[in-house]
Amino acid sequence: MNGSTAPVEADPLSKGTSRLSSRGDVTAFLMELCAEIGADNYMLVAVVHEQDSNDARILCSNWIFDAIELAGKPLIATLAQGSLTAAPGTRPQPLVTDGAPDTDGLVTGEEARLLAVLGHAEVYSLRLDVGRQRLFCLFSSGKAGSIDPIGVMRAQLKCCYALSLAPQLLAQASMRDPLSDRERECLFWVSEGKTTDEVAVILGVSSNTVNSYITHAIQKFSAANRAMAIATAIRSGII
């Protein structure tokens, strides 16, 4: 990992491109990072937009099972995508649940106490940009102040790099692009404000065909209508 002392490799193209091929590799990597920054727990989360609510999909974590059950998915989604979540390049701020009566308005006092009891006195939430895909990583420790904030910023970019090498894990995280090329094209042009007839001219097919492509796209996203299908496609980076 420490490149400055590593020997010069003959062919850097081969360097590390398969290092995170399995879930176990990702787990080992995150454990290593925890040790490096002074955290006890990690959790890698994908947030999936649903109508009205966000659902957290936990990709891997070393939280005890009961803690996940007790905290619940909505709280985890809030932690992952809350106001304290740091994008790469911004300074991460921890959520301190221990002793703070009403923490920052992100979680309720009750939720904060629960997290503190479960051993998450301090929680850093990081946004990970892996190409267009977006994941969230929570690093937490049982004692507030034990995580090194500078280390967290480095860890954030290391996570982005490492997950770029873990396409299998990413595939589970995202809604895979379910659209055919034609459906995607139609949706893109509709999102650009084109009418069905205009899209038909652009793509050189009939209006009925365009409508059927769009209907299929709506069904694949289980969306209610065109606007929602387009919103879903933009949110998941498909168009």
Add this chain to the structure above:
Amino acid sequence: MTHALASHADIREAAAGLFSQDRNPFGAFSIGSQTHRVATIPDAVRLCRWIAMDINATGFGLFFASPSAERDRLVACFDSDYPSVSVATKFMSGAGGEDMVRHTRISTQPRWWSDDGVPGSDAAFRTLAWVDRTASLVPGTTGIAFPVHADRGQCGLAVFFGPHIALQQDQLYEIHARCFTLFAGVALIRPGDAGRSRAISRRELECLKLTANGYTSEAIAKLLKLSVHTANQYLTQCAQKLNAVSRTQAVAKALRLGLIE
């Protein structure tokens, strides 16, 4: 004389105050939106030049990856010759940038290239972890490209090149983090913003967000206790203010601009 001294002390104190208050955890440089808000392109160019100086690069450029999946092109935002455009940028905006656009969409790993034939010019990159080699982005140069991403899923690329680039492993994360900060600022400066004279009200955005979540005007009216006519009017105003021809396009534009999540 005493006055001058006092003012020096004042300045130093003020500067110390600034730094301790909003100190960059990485050390000497303040990053983060609070301290270096990029409000204009010249601001961004200055910020980018500082990054270039820190790694001893002679040329730099910031690009957007074209949003449409149909064209894999780098769209130049500015480069080291700002306000004019360097030859290197013309190369990257052409077919030379296609591979990197595709890379940027699926990965955040930096990529370096070396094509200047100067022995040892790539020494800084060969030992770096997480960074792989790619085909030359600018013929006859050695450099590194950092994929960057902004809030609403915009992808971009910050590129630095020169024959004597120096980059340590620990510095890599800091530099990349600063590229993210830079791009996040630039992504907020949109040509569309300047033309958007009238601000969109909270109520209008609320309606637009519900539309994005699949609600019909009738459902929105019921939920927000409005008449259907009012809900429709809000949506029409949204579309007008966003310069969109339909409410579907208004939803798409608002999502891409980050007005709604």
